Amino acid sequence: MLTIEEKVKIFKALGNDTRFAIFKNVLTVPYICNINQNVKTDNIIKQATCVGTIAAEFNYSLPTISRHLKDLKDAKLIKMTKSANKIYVEPNLETIHQLAKCFCNLLDKNS
Amino acid sequence: MLTIEEKVKIFKALGNDTRFAIFKNVLTVPYICNINQNVKTDNIIKQATCVGTIAAEFNYSLPTISRHLKDLKDAKLIKMTKSANKIYVEPNLETIHQLAKCFCNLLDKNS
């Protein structure tokens, strides 16, 4: 279960155009990095891109994207895994699942 | 369907401790206002409180609460209905339903 603080942090993270777009990118653009094209289903990282690849998709500096990714990570909306000198980024489906449950519960209680 | 702009506005609205608490209050505390205690199921306003009543629950000034309610209304998270000189507040279940769908769809696509 998500605490109130965790929920507010999640919504704060998604309540910014740039971060929302970054999160969407992480959700929808898998297997961009070379190393990741070889990843198999049984690998821990099933869907991942990396920081520089994401940054290249946006008209913002790399440090700015890096900072936004940190916020998304702190909100547990994404996972970041270091391998060699790259950092792979993937959505945190567990958190999305929790969010879906929250809103579904609300509907059940307020129907 | 919610546009990206609408979604970001919703998350921005919920991404603040005070507004989140106000929204929670609107969701969980029905039939507070006198006029509303007599409201029947077939009435348009099934669950409603009013601005002053909400404000009394928080350690913030009335104008501050009013401003936050405007943000929640602009994000379509709540509905505000004027009757006499009071404004009744109720959750916008349609938006909550849309949000639940968004996150459920995400899970389906990324499972």
Add this chain to the structure above:
DNA sequence: TTACTATTTAGCTATTTTGCTAAATACATT
């Protein structure tokens, strides 16, 4: 060890947000 690649941290400025009080508006009642 030097150089290269990937990313973060530091430090700064501009903008936005959040709170306040005082004043304005809107409607109801006397």
Add this chain to the structure above:
DNA sequence: AATGTATTTAGCAAAATAGCTAAATAGTAA
């Protein structure tokens, strides 16, 4: 018309946020 009740608007100050560049860090490769 005057008063009272409910809420919003205006305008301000403090704090938070979002962007930047330059510098630091961490790992790889020569």
